[in-house]
Amino acid sequence: MKLYSFADLFAGCGGFSLGLAQSGLRGKFAIERDPMAFETFSANFIENQQSGFAFDWPAWLGKVAWDIELLLAQHKQDLVNLRGQVDVLAGGPPCQGFSFAGRRVEDDPRNLLFEKYVEVVRALQPQALILENVPGMRVAHASRNIVHLPIPGERVEKPKSFYDKLVDSLDVAGYKVEAMLVDSSRFGVPQRRSRLIAVGVRKDLCEWLDGGIGRIFVLLEDARIAQLKELGLPEAVSASSALSDLETTGREMVDCTDPESRSGFREVRYDKPTTTYQRLMQAGHRGKMDSMRLTRHRDDIRARFGRILAECRKGVRMDDESRKTYGLKKHRIYPMASDVPAPTVTTLPDDILHYCEPRILTVRESARLQSFPDWFAFKGRYTTGGERRTRECPRYTQVGNAVPPFLARAIGTAVRNLLEEVSLARSVFDEATGERPVASTA
Template sequence: MLLANELSPMAGETFACNLLGEDLTHAAKSSQVSGQLKTKWLSSKFGRHELAKRLQENPQDYPPLGTQFGDLDEDGTDLKGALVVGNVRQLNAWLNEPSNRKALEEIRHGFGSGNIDLVSGGPPCQSFSMAGSRQYTHSRNDLPWEFAKFVQLTRPKFALLENVTGILRPFQVDGSEVFAWVEVAKAFARIGIEGGDDAGDARGGYVPLCLHVNAKFAGVAQNRTRFIMLSFRRDVFDILLGKMIGRDRELLLSSVEFFEKARAGKPIRRDDLPLYDAAKTRNLLDGTFLAGLSTPARPPTTMDAIDDLREHGLAQSEYVQGINTLLGPQALPPKTVTLGTEVANHVLRKHGLAVQARFRVYQVLSKFGKKSPIAAAVYKLLRGSAHELDEESWKQLSSSSYFIPAQGSFHQFKNKIFFEEFLTGLQTKKSSQQALLPDEPAPAAVSIPDDVCHYHMSLGGLRTLTVREMARIQSFPDNYVFRSKATTGGEKRKYEVPQYTQVGNAVPPILGHALGQIVQGLLKQYHQSLGQTEDSSFLHAA
C-alpha cells in the first residue's frame, strides 16, 4: 500500500490497527504523538498531542485547509505507506496547491517505485442506496467525481470504483432519467480533457468496464450485490487490447464506442455503455480475465461462517479456515492489542424478553420464507394491522415451539386464540427484521445490527449478531480487530462509524482479493507486452 485515505477517524483507527500496526488508543494515552505515526490528519481542530480528541472528532466539522492543525508535509516524504484521515475533497485541494507539488510528484511516482498501478475506492453511497435518501443532488453524490479527480491527479494504470447496486437505478431529474453510474463512467472517460497538460499519462482518459457482481459468487457467505467499475488508463488499455483475444478482447472493445462519444462530448444514452450483470447471470464471466468473480463452488452459507461461534468446541468450517489462512497474514494488529484465546469483537448482545420472543417468531417464519402468505399473516399481527390468523397459517405455525417471556422457556401453543394474543403482545414498528437462514448465504450486511437475528433455536440464539459474526459473514479473518465503540445511536449516527457500521460498509475482503487478483493478472499481461506492442491508438487496434 502506497497511501490510503479515510474520512472517519473511527474507521481510520481500525485501519491503522490492522494494516499499519498502530494502536491509536494506546498512542493517545502515551507520550507518542500523531506526528510520529503513519496515521496523519489532513485538517483537524486538535493538535498532534490531542490524539484522543481527534479519534472522536466529527468528520463533518473538519476545519478548512490551513486554518487549524494538519500533519502533512509539503515534500510528501512522510506520506509513503500512510493513512490520511480527512475529506477527499480537501485532499484533492491540498494536492493541487502549488506549494505541495513535490508531494504530488512523490505520489505519482509511487515514492520512487515507478508509476502507480491501482487506485481503488468506495465513495460513500448512502444517497445511491435503495435504503437511503435517493437524492441525486445530495452533496455525497459528488464523491465519485472527487474520486475521478484524485485519479487524474495520481495517474494510476487502473482505477477501481465500488458502489451499491442502487447506483444502477435511474434518478428522476427534471422529468428525465439520469443514470449516475453512466455519468461517473463518463467522468473517468473524460479525465485529462480539462487541465489535461498536467494529466501526463492520464491525459488520454480512462476506459471503463462496468460490472454488477454478487459477492457470494466470489466466495463470500453473503448475498451482497455491488456495482464495480474497473477503468483502464488509455495507454494501458491500448497495450492490453493488443494482447488479448477471444472474449477478453470483446469485453474491452465493448466500451470503445462509449469512450469515443464521451471524449468527443457527444450525447450519451444509457445503452451506449454495457453493464455486465454477473449478479444475475452466474456464468457470464467464466473463461475471461474476470472469472474470479464467478467461482464454480457453491456459495458458503451463514452456518459455514458463524456456527462454530455458538459454543466452545464446535469445529471451524472450511470457509472460516480459508479466510483465516488467506487473509489473516494481511492483518497485523500491534502487540498492544491482545487477541488472547477468545475471538475478538464477539460480545453477545442483550435483549429484553419480549424482543427475544419476537426473534423466535422470526426463526419459525424463516422456514416458510419472508414473503410467504404465512409470514405476511403473522407480520400483520406484529404490526397491529390484524388480530386474527387464518386457519391454514395457524395449522402450519402450531407445530413449532415459541419463547414465552413470562416462563423464560419454549412452549408449543395448542390454542389459536392464545397464540394470537401472544403475537399481538409482541407488536413492533420494525418491518425489516428477519432470522438468518443457516443453509443459505446471509443477506447483505448493513450498518445497524437490528435487522437480523441468529438462526439457532436456543436461549443463546435469540439475539442479533455480534460484530465478529457479521465480520465472519463479510469474510474478515478472526485476527482483524475492529476498534472504537461497537454501535451508536441518535444524532451521532449521522457521522459516527462504530464497529457494526465499519463491517456493514466494508467491501468483503474475499471480493476485494478477487478483484486484486484480476488487476494483478492484467498488470502481468501489461508488463509482458510492453516491449512487444507498438504504442498505437486502441481505436486503430479495434
C-alpha cells in the first residue's frame, strides 16, 4: 500500500495529526497560530522522535507557531510547489463561533477562517481533504439585522450555514464534499462527542469511486468496526474504564513538580493500568506522566461537589433548578457517570465533575477521555482566564479543542482506503485499455 502524506491546518496541540499518523499516514507539516498549542505539538512531533510520528517538515517552513494568513502571505508559492507531495489536507478551524455550548456569533472572525483553509486547498490541490467542526457549523446563524418582511409571492432565499458556504467554495475549487455527524464514543473514545466530519475528494478522482463521494462514510464505518476489533475495545468505553487508575482515593499523593505549576499542588503517584483502554493509553509510555496536577478546591467547594455527586443524577447536565439549589451560576455542569462514556470535554475545566471524587478533572484525565496516550506531553500554562481566555490556549483548552486521536485514526484509515480504491480503479482501467485516461480538471 502506498504511503500517503498529510498536512494539518489549525493543528492545535496535535490530536488530528496523532490520529492520522496512527492510521499510517505520514505528516508533512502542520500550522497552528497559538504558541502554547504549537509548543505541545512540537514536543510530540518535532522534538520527540521516540513517538515514531515525526513529520517530513519542509526546509522553507519555520518550526514555529504560524498564523494561516501570514503563511499564505509569505509562502503561497512554496505551498504551490508542494503539489503532488501532500495527499490529504486536514483542518479544523476554531469552532467557537459555531458552537451551541457557547455564544453563537454570526460575525465572529474565527468563522471566516475556513476561507483561508480553502485558499490553502487551492494552492496544494491534495487528493482529499478533511474538515472537523461542531454540529453548529451546519446551522445557519440568525441575522442580527432587521427582519425583512417578504412581499406576497416574493421568493425568499434561505440563509446559508457556514458549512453550505464551505461546500460552495470547495466546489468552485474543484472538490466534491460530503459530511456526516459522528459520535466519537462509537470509535473507542470514552466520551460522547458529536462532531461534523466533512470529507472532500478532488473531482477528477470522484469518477473512480464506486458510489461517489458518499463512499467515504461506508469506509469510515468499516474502519470503525475494524479499529474496535484491533484495539480490543467494546462498542462504548465507560468513564471509569478510562480513568479508574487515576483516582486519588487510597493512593499515595506526591508534590507536583511540573515547571509550569506553582508550588503547593499535589498529584497522585501512578501505579498501573487495570483495563484494556488504560493499557492502550499506557503503551509506549516511560517515566512520569505530565499534567497530573490536581486542582486545589476549597473545603466548602469539595463539600458542595460531594453533595452533588451524592444527590444529583449523574451523566446528565444539571438543570436550572438543581444549579439554583446548590448555588451554582455556571450554565453547564455535568456530574459524570462512571458506567457510560463521559460528556463532551470542553475547554473549561469546571464543566465536568469526577464520577466518584468531589473535584474536577486533571488535564491528564481530560486527555484520557479524548484518547490521547499517556506518553503525549502537554506544554504551556494549565489554564487562563479573563480576557486572555479568547487569545490563549493553555493545556485544558488544548485538550478541549482537540480532535480525539481515535476518531482521527479511523477517519485517516477510511480516507487512505478510499485513495487506494481510486488508485486501483485507475490501474485496472489502464491495464484494460492500454492507455492512461486524461484526468478532468473541472
